[in-house]
Amino acid sequence: DTAVSQTPKYLVTQMGNDKSIKCEQNLGHDTMYWYKQDSKKFLKIMFSYNNKELIINETVPNRFSPKSPDKAHLNLHINSLELGDSAVYFCASSQDLGMGNTIYFGEGSWLTVV
Amino acid sequence: GQQVMQIPQYQHVQEGEDFTTYCNSSTTLSNIQWYKQRPGGHPVFLIQLVKSGEVKKQKRLTFQFGEAKKNSSLHITATQTTDVGTYFCAGNNDYKLSFGAGTTVTVRA
16 A cells, blocks of 8 residues: 555646646655655755644745645645746655654656646 | 755766765754665655764665764665665754755666
């Protein structure tokens, strides 16, 4: 059973479109994240949620809107897609916000904007 | 803010040789974690170091946390093709985990 699952795995879309990526974790964790990995493999945190509450919003353009309907789900909606949004987006979760928690990553969603 | 620097960015290794990747923080860390991402895959947790000067081993991998808790290293002995991938360190401070830029390892058979 996949611990952190996200869909779609691959997404190719045109500039200006709106798209969503869905994420679910079945680990019973309280905290979920969205990370963006660029072509140089740099992992940058975008958002974190704890029990459906937004905790971290790392100066991400407001075209990106996360939504957490419950603590097992954290979806990412992106409006007016731009070329620079092309990247791999990883959903992740951890037990809670405490230091020392392991981050469990999903398999990633490869977004290509053309 | 906290920054975690990781060097080298790329490491090309002959199979059977050893190599080390280094991680340095601008601030004292509560703990440090290491992750491995295989090509086309996702980061997977390897280990966490908490104590000053701590050393942990996983088979051919040796992880070390500096005395001042501001740096860490990962040493791999007798590199194998299965070691290919990107190794990330992630430093924890103030309940925020900051990832280094990663060391991408390729192996020459």
